[in-house]
Amino acid sequence: xxxxxxxxxxxxxxxxxxxxxxxxxxxxxxxxxxxxxxxxxxxxxxxxxxxxxxxxxxxxxxxxxxxxxxxxxxxxxxxxxxxxxxxxxxxxxxxxxxxxxxxxxxxxxxxxxxxxxxxxxxxxxxxxxxxxxxxxxxxxxxxxxxxxxxxxxxxxxxxxxxxxxxxxxxxxxxxxxxxxxxxxxxxxxxxxxxxxxxxxxxxxxxxxxxxxxxxxxxxxxxxxxxxxxxxxxxxxxxxxxxxxxxxxxxxxxxxxxxxxxxxxxxxxxxxxxxxxxxxxxxxxxxxxxxxxxxxxxxxxxxxxxxxxxxxxxxxx
Ligand code: PMP
Numbered sequence: 001x002x003x004x005x006x007x008x009x010x011x012x013x014x015x016x017x018x019x020x021x022x023x024x025x026x027x028x029x030x031x032x033x034x035x036x037x038x039x040x041x042x043x044x045x046x047x048x049x050x051x052x053x054x055x056x057x058x059x060x061x062x063x064x065x066x067x068x069x070x071x072x073x074x075x076x077x078x079x080x081x082x083x084x085x086x087x088x089x090x091x092x093x094x095x096x097x098x099x100x101x102x103x104x105x106x107x108x109x110x111x112x113x114x115x116x117x118x119x120x121x122x123x124x125x126x127x128x129x130x131x132x133x134x135x136x137x138x139x140x141x142x143x144x145x146x147x148x149x150x151x152x153x154x155x156x157x158x159x160x161x162x163x164x165x166x167x168x169x170x171x172x173x174x175x176x177x178x179x180x181x182x183x184x185x186x187x188x189x190x191x192x193x194x195x196x197x198x199x200x201x202x203x204x205x206x207x208x209x210x211x212x213x214x215x216x217x218x219x220x221x222x223x224x225x226x227x228x229x230x231x232x233x234x235x236x237x238x239x240x241x242x243x244x245x246x247x248x249x250x251x252x253x254x255x256x257x258x259x260x261x262x263x264x265x266x267x268x269x270x271x272x273x274x275x276x277x278x279x280x281x282x283x284x285x286x287x288x289x290x291x292x293x294x295x296x297x298x299x300x301x302x303x304x305x306x307x308x309x310x311x312x313x314x315x316x
Contacts, residue, residue, distance in 0.1 A: 014093050017047040018057050019166050023174045023294065028261040029254065029274065033281035037292040039175065040264065040274060041167070044300035048086040051167075051298040055190050056086035058162040059151040060094065069149040074099050076140060076148045078124070078133035081110035082222065082299055083153055083188075088117035099148075101137040103129055107221065107304055131230050153188050154232035163194030171195070171294050172202060179206050180284070183244075183277040183295040185223045185269040186210045189235040191296055196240040208240035211276045219248040222269040222298060244279070246272040254278070259301065267304060270297035 011017055023039040030038040043051035063069035074097045075087060084100040091098035098119040102111070105126035114121060124136040134154065141150045153159050171179065182199055184192045189210070196208035213220045216228035226235075226243075237243075248268075255271025258264040266274075277295035284291035 014047050015057055015061075015090060018053045019046070020170060021045040023171070024262075024264070026258075026262055026274065026278075029257050030278050030281050033278065033285035035290045036281040036284045037175075037178065038274075038277055038281050039292070039294045040270070040277075040297045041171065041294060042264075043296055043298050044266065048082070048089045049299055049303060050082035050085065051191060051296060052082040052086045053089075054162040054166050055153060055156075055159040055188075056083055056151075057090055058158040058165075059153065059156050060087070060090050060096070062158050063149060063151060064094070069096065072097070073149045074147060075151065076101065076137055077151050077153060078102065078130065078137040079153070081106050081303075084114045084119070085110065085117075087151075088114040088119040091119065092117040101133045101140070103133055109303055109305060113303075130224070134230060153190065154230075155234060157234065159188055159190035160194030160197070160234055163191050164198045165194075167191065167296070168195040168198030171199070175292055175294060177204055178292040179204075179294055180291040181207045181209065181277075181280055181293040183209045183211060183273055183280065183293060185220070185273045185296065185298065186212050186226065186235075186243075187222045187224050187269070189224075189232050191298075193234055193236065193239050195296075200239075207242070209242045209244055209276060209280065210240050211244050211246055211273050213251075213272070214245040214247045220246070220251050220268050220272050221304070222267065223272065244276040246275050250275050255301065264297065265301040266297045267299040267301055270299065273297065 021042050023041050026038045046053035076099045078101045087098050101122045101124050103126045104123040124133040141148045186192050192210045199206040213223050213225045216225045251268050251272030254275040255268050258266055273295045277293045281293050
């Protein structure tokens with residue numbers, strides 16, 4: 001029983017708890033495609049609660065190894081939330097100072113979690129979204145380069161490499177040769193880039209699909225509508241085969257179904273990714289009578305709840 005061994009392992013640091021997340025078969029939301037296996041990789045099982053633990057840990061570890069990070073340097077980056085939680089958690093674990101730039105309209109629980117680890121938050125213009133946060137952090141670092149270490153998750157090769165060496169290897173370990181399709185939401189593009197590159201080296205062809213919001217203004221937090229955004233430097237469309245565009249409504253509806261039918265209460269980007277995976281599964285069922293689709297659930301739904309305890313204000 002590998003699962004029980006993993007759960008009972010003893011660690012010397014929270015950094016060692018990253019990765020080895022479980023895959024769960026989705027049978028109910030994919031019931032229209034009974035000949036196809038659909039799996040969700042539960043990235044909320046990482047210690048910071050999201051897929052971004054992987055990229056953050058690798059970027060930080062490599063920067064410490066190269067000497068770019070250490071001493072009094074402040075780690076600063078822009079983030080839609082989950083990467084910020086991960087930086088904050090590892091900052092606390094490794095004794096590093098962390099500052100985050102984020103649009104002021106990012107969900108309150110995300111800000112509160114980062115602050116709980118001792119992170120300083122700097123707000124950028126909410127109307128300019130995540131691109132505004134990127135511009136803001138670049139200005140800060142340009143003004144005072146000695147003070148800051150800027151991992152820049154949109155340009156840092158260690159972001160996709162975390163998935164190349166981690167996520168993809170774990171998927172192959174879990175489902176092996178059966179995998180025919182891989183589906184992941186695109187934010188910085190680290191997950192789709194790194195995982196697809198490794199899966200493409202596999203002996204059997206694996207079709208890799210990126211999921212983007214259908215509209216520039218959307219409610220799928222963590223995902224990027226590339227045609228209207230700054231394209232991340234780590235992004236290369238040649239690494240994967242196809243882009244599927246999912247509406248906010250379809251993503252949210254699948255998020256609701258996942259909670260009620262599969263007992264998986266996940267964030268909306270996970271709902272969008274599963275929606276796309278199930279669409280692919282239905283097509284495979286009709287046209288090929290089989291297949292194995294693996295997708296990523298980046299985080300848990302309660303990250304988007306309004307907080308109570310952390311506001312230190314109670315209304316009964
Ligand atoms: N979903 C959520 C909730 C996220 O926070 C992110 C990261 N921005 C993603 C999906 C996309 O992951 P990636 O940055 O690896 O493309």
